[in-house]
Amino acid sequence: MLTRLSLRLRIFLFFALLALGGSSLVIAGLIIGYIRLGEAHALSAFVIAGLVAVFAIGGLTTWIWVLFDEHVARPVERLSADLRARAHSDVDQGIDPAIGRYLGDLAPAADAVAANLTATRNAMAMAVGRETARLRSEKTRLEALLAEIPDGVLFCTPTHGIALYNSQCREILGNAEALGLGRPVAGLLKMGPIRQAYGRLVERATDEGSDILVTTREGARLLEARLRLLRLEGQETEDPGYVLTLRDVTAGLRVHAERAHLLNRLVAGVTSLLGDLPEGDAKTALAALTQETAARKSATDTQWWPMEALGASDLGAALGARLDRKGVVLTPDLDQTRLRCDGFAITRMLERLALCWAEIGATSLRLTLASQTSDAAILSLEAQGDAPAADRLDQWLATPLSPGVSGFSGADVLLSHGTHVTTEPAGPGRHALRLSLPLAEPRPVGPSRVVMYDFELLNAAIPENLAAAPLKSLSYVIFDTETTGLNPAQDEMCQIAALRLVNGKILHSERFDMLVNPGRHIPAAASAVHHITNDMVAGAPPVTEALARFHAFAAGAVLVAHNAPFDMSFLRRREAAIGARFDQPILDTVLCSAILYGQSAEHTLDALCARLHIRIPDAARHTAIGDAIATAEAFRKMIPMLEAAELPNLGAVIKAFDRHSRLIEHLN
Numbered sequence: 133m134l135t136r137l138s139l140r141l142r143i144f145l146f147f148a149l150l151a152l153g154g155s156s157l158v159i160a161g162l163i164i165g166y167i168r169l170g171e172a173h174a175l176s177a178f179v180i181a182g183l184v185a186v187f188a189i190g191g192l193t194t195w196i197w198v199l200f201d202e203h204v205a206r207p208v209e210r211l212s213a214d215l216r217a218r219a220h221s222d223v224d225q226g227i228d229p230a231i232g233r234y235l236g237d238l239a240p241a242a243d244a245v246a247a248n249l250t251a252t253r254n255a256m257a258m259a260v261g262r263e264t265a266r267l268r269s270e271k272t273r274l275e276a277l278l279a280e281i282p283d284g285v286l287f288c289t290p291t292h293g294i295a296l297y298n299s300q301c302r303e304i305l306g307n308a309e310a311l312g313l314g315r316p317v318a319g320l321l322k323m324g325p326i327r328q329a330y331g332r333l334v335e336r337a338t339d340e341g342s343d344i345l346v347t348t349r350e351g352a353r354l355l356e357a358r359l360r361l362l363r364l365e366g367q368e369t370e371d372p373g374y375v376l377t378l379r380d381v382t383a384g385l386r387v388h389a390e391r392a393h394l395l396n397r398l399v400a401g402v403t404s405l406l407g408d409l410p411e412g413d414a415k416t417a418l419a420a421l422t423q424e425t426a427a428r429k430s431a432t433d434t435q436w437w438p439m440e441a442l443g444a445s446d447l448g449a450a451l452g453a454r455l456d457r458k459g460v461v462l463t464p465d466l467d468q469t470r471l472r473c474d475g476f477a478i479t480r481m482l483e484r485l486a487l488c489w490a491e492i493g494a495t496s497l498r499l500t501l502a503s504q505t506s507d508a509a510i511l512s513l514e515a516q517g518d519a520p521a522a523d524r525l526d527q528w529l530a531t532p533l534s535p536g537v538s539g540f541s542g543a544d545v546l547l548s549h550g551t552h553v554t555t556e557p558a559g560p561g562r563h564a565l566r567l568s569l570p571l572a573e574p575r576p577v578g579p580s581r582v583v584m585y586d587f588e589l590l591n592a593a594i595p596e597n598l599a600a601a602p603l604k605s606l607s608y609v610i611f612d613t614e615t616t617g618l619n620p621a622q623d624e625m626c627q628i629a630a631l632r633l634v635n636g637k638i639l640h641s642e643r644f645d646m647l648v649n650p651g652r653h654i655p656a657a658a659s660a661v662h663h664i665t666n667d668m669v670a671g672a673p674p675v676t677e678a679l680a681r682f683h684a685f686a687a688g689a690v691l692v693a694h695n696a697p698f699d700m701s702f703l704r705r706r707e708a709a710i711g712a713r714f715d716q717p718i719l720d721t722v723l724c725s726a727i728l729y730g731q732s733a734e735h736t737l738d739a740l741c742a743r744l745h746i747r748i749p750d751a752a753r754h755t756a757i758g759d760a761i762a763t764a765e766a767f768r769k770m771i772p773m774l775e776a777a778e779l780p781n782l783g784a785v786i787k788a789f790d791r792h793s794r795l796i797e798h799l800n
Contacts, residue, residue: 138209139205139208139209140201140205140206140209143197143200143201143204143205144197144201147193147194147196147197147200148193148197150193151189151190151193151194154189154193155185155186155189155190158182158185158186158189159182159185159186162178162181162182162185163178165178166178203234203235204234204235207231207232207234207235207239208232208235208238210231210232211227211231211232211235211238211239211242214227214231214242214246215227215242215245215246218246218249218250219249224250224253224254226243226246226247227239227242227243227246229243281298281300282300282379283300283304283377283378283379284297284298284300284301284303284304284305284355284376284377284378284379285297285298285300285301285375285376285377285378286301286317286375286376286378287362287373287374287375288317288373288374288375288376289373290371290372290373292316292317292318292323292326292327292330293314293315293316293317294311294312294313294314294315294316294317295313295314295373296313297311297313301378304348304353304355304378304379304380305320305321305348305350305378306348306350306351306353310349310350317376319349320348320349320350321346321347321348321349321355322346322347322348322349324476325344325345325346325357325476326344326346326357326359326376328344328450328475328476328479329342329344329359329440329475329476330359330361330374332442332446332450332475333359333360333361333374334361334371334372336443340360340441341358341359341360341440342358342359342360342440342475343356343357343358343439343440343474344357344358344359344440344474344475344476345357345381345474345476345477346378353380353382354380354381354382354540355378355379355380355381355382356378356379356380356381357376357377357378357379358376358377359374359375359376360374360375361373361374362374362375392547392548393547395425396547399422399425399426402418402422403422403426406418406419406422439472439473439474440472440473440474440475441470441471441472441572441573442470442471442472442473442475442572443468443469443470443471444466444467444468444469444470444471444501444509444511445464445466445467445468446475447466447471447473447475447478447479447499447511448462448464448465448466448499449464450475450479451464451479451482451483451486451499452464452499454479454483455483455486455487455497458487460486460487460490460497461497462486462497462498462499463496463497463498463499464498464499464500465498465499465500466499466500466501467501469501469504469509469571470571470572471509471511471569471570471571471572472569472570472571472572472573473549473569473570474545474548474549477533477540477545477548478545478549478569480533480545481529481533481542481545481546482499482513484528484531484533484542485513485528485529485542485553485565486513486515488520488528489513489515489517489520489565490515492517492518492520492524493517493518494515494516494517494518495515495516495517496515496516496562497513497514497515498513498514498515499511499512499513499514500512500514502564502566504571506571507570507571508568508569508570508571509568509569509571510566510567510568511566511567511568511569512558512564512565512566513564513565513566514558514559514562514563514564514565515562515563515564516561516562517561517562517563518563519555519563519565520555520565522555525553525555525565526543528542529541529542529543529546529553530542530543533545546567549567549569549570550570551567551568551569552567553565553566553567554566554567597783598717598782598783599781599782599783599786600781600782600783601781601782602775602780602781603771603774603775603779603780603781603782603785604635604636604771604775605635606689606690606782607632607633607634607635607688607689607690608632608633608634608689608690608691608692608719608764608767609630609631609632609633609685609686609689609690609691609692610630610631610632610633610692610693610760610763610764610767611628611629611630611644611682611686611691611692611693611699611756611760612628612629612630612693612694612699612756612757612759612760612763613625613627613628613629613699613702613756614626614627614628614662614664614754614755614756615650615658615702616650616652616653616654616655616658617655617658618698620698620701620702620705623650623702624648624650624651624652624675624702625648625650625675625678625702626647626648626649626650626654626658626662626664626669627646627647627648627662627664627755627756628644628646628648628678628679628682628756629643629644629645629646629755629756629757629759629760630643630644630645630682630685630686630760631643631644631757631760631761631764632689633692633764633767633768636768636771638761638764638765638768640761643757643760644681644682644685645756645757646672646673646678646681646682647664647668647669647672648669648672648673648674648675648678649669649670649671649672649673649674649675650669650675651674651675653666654666654669661754662754662755662756663754663755675706675709676706676709676710679703679706679709679710680710680712682703683710683712683714686714686716688716689716690716690717690718690719690782691714691716691717691718691719692718692719692720692721692763692764692767693718693720693721693763694720694721694722694737694740694759694763694766695720695722696718696719696720696722697720700714700718717782717786719767719782719785719786720789721737721740721763721766721767721770722735723788723789724767724770724774724785725740725770727774727777727779727785727788727789727791728770728773728774728777729743737759737762737763737766738753740766741762741765741766744765744766744769744770746762746765746766746769748762
């Protein structure tokens with residue numbers, strides 16, 4: 133209950149209680165004394181003494197309370213109010229120390245806290261302002277980049293609404309009235325291929341994109357599109373958004389299709405006429421030219437149409453769903469064999485074939501893979517019933533596949549995939565329509581998409597005298613080597629790895645990691661350390677090729693290594709062989725550690741990482757790339773430490789190295 137009272141009132145009650153307690157004790161003492169004395173005539177004297185004592189105690193306590201209230205309670209309340217004003221209002225002037233002149237160091241301490249709070253708030257406001265300006269500048273630059281991209285770019289929500297578009301979209305999509313933030317993509321494009329590709333990518337939870345063909349609602353223009361999911365940290369929805377890049381290929385695909393058809397007719401016509409020509413050199417030459425043309429043409433048949441890597445089971449599921457909506461039952465029997473094709477176009481073509489075949493009595497439709505080779509698979513649409521006649525099949529394939537692929541027929545789809553449909557028996561009373569599709573290449577290892585940027589580099593100015601350049605402004609290549617032994621004069625590299633540090637940031641995506649054929653046997657003792665065997669480097673590039681490529685990677689950057697003289701000795705002995713010199717500045721993290729922690733400290737990479745709280749995974753230790761990453765992390769953390777040690781630029785650091793050169797001599 134007392135905590136609800138003000139400080140001054142609580143202090144007043146404390147002194148009142150003190151006065152009351154003191155008076156009570158004096159009165160009790162006088163009463164006891166009077167009783168012990170036993171003299172009745174002394175009562176008046178005891179009463180007078182008691183009254184004097186009570187008034188004296190009351191007066192003294194009141195006087196002390198007034199002084200305490202004036203010089204302690206009121207200043208404390210004033211300091212509290214001033215601190216609260218500076219904490220919650222825009223008050224930034226200092227606190228008058230005279231307020232608490234009787235409170236010892238409390239007033240100066242409160243003034244220091246207020247000043248520090250004001251300074252921190254101002255620094256934070258300036259930092260926020262700078263960061264806001266930087267983000268605004270980067271936003272402007274990114275907007276300029278998006279505006280200059282020749283393709284249309286749409287960032288779309290999981291519900292297929294537009295969250296971002298660039299100016300090219302207006303020209304490519306045509307329907308300016310339907311284009312706008314928050315508007316549906318369906319108002320601009322036919323959504324069949326988009327929904328199919330989006331659902332497939334979401335189901336597979338993959339980071340790879342999908343190449344599709346879509347048509348615009350206005351003008352039925354054919355667009356080549358790339359759909360990629362946008363999985364962002366902290367997003368509120370479970371399903372991801374996606375980005376669509378769009379390119380108008382209407383004219384180009386029509387021209388390609390027309391030229392391909394003409395070339396096919398030419399090759400077929402010449403081939404048929406060859407039988408009527410008399411034997412001779414002209415016929416032989418014409419036959420050879422026709423065969424060569426047909427062979428070279430077949431290699432380019434599938435290069436001009438947007439393709440994607442698509443699982444056969446996904447193709448079957450999409451076809452089954454489309455046919456089911458139209459009352460035709462299809463049983464897909466497919467595995468996850470990955471095909472290279474335009475999934476939507478193939479699905480629409482197979483849908484057309486299945487519907488037309490069902491109209492003439494085909495039943496029990498089934499989609500399967502009839503056979504598979506190392507580079508292709510035979511897709512088989514089977515049914516119970518008679519096979520369609522050749523002219524009827526040609527008619528089905530000649531019909532345009534609108535609205536899904538407006539202006540293109542099944543024959544165009546077959547042509548773009550370099551295949552054709554054949555009719556074959558598929559068991560008692562059953563027939564099959566079969567076509568060959570190429571298998572997709574294995575997925576590439578590593579990140580499928582990387583965008584690197586640092587717009588601060590646009591404002592960076594490196595002095596002509598490199599020694600005067602601030603450490604943070606320089607570009608570094610941090611590298612490490614693994615070798616067949618510890619004698620640079622006799623041993624050789626078997627691995628070299630590096631990554632770049634630019635503007636104080638480690639660029640993990642810009643790395644160099646290569647096994648090297650040392651041209652000699654790797655001893656078992658060396659393999660036990662770095663786990664590189666002779667079999668692993670048997671097909672690797674030779675030392676000269678590896679160093680030539682590393683020289684190009686490190687061009688224009690400061691080289692950094694842990695115990696750099698050891699690694700540099702393997703590089704410099706091959707300078708004549710590669711026709712280039714490693715003449716850029718070189719920094720050594722061993723010497724940086726000695727400058728910061730003194731020569732008596734341990735300067736191994738493990739010890740340095742332990743001091744800087746850098747964890748090296750056991751599997752990465754004593755690998756070139758693992759040690760290079762650890763060295764880069766350590767060097768990045770040491771840059772501000774070196775600047776704090778009054779070594780702000782490259783020249784100062786290199787000069788300081790001279791005081792610790794004996795340490796390197798001892799290590800080597």
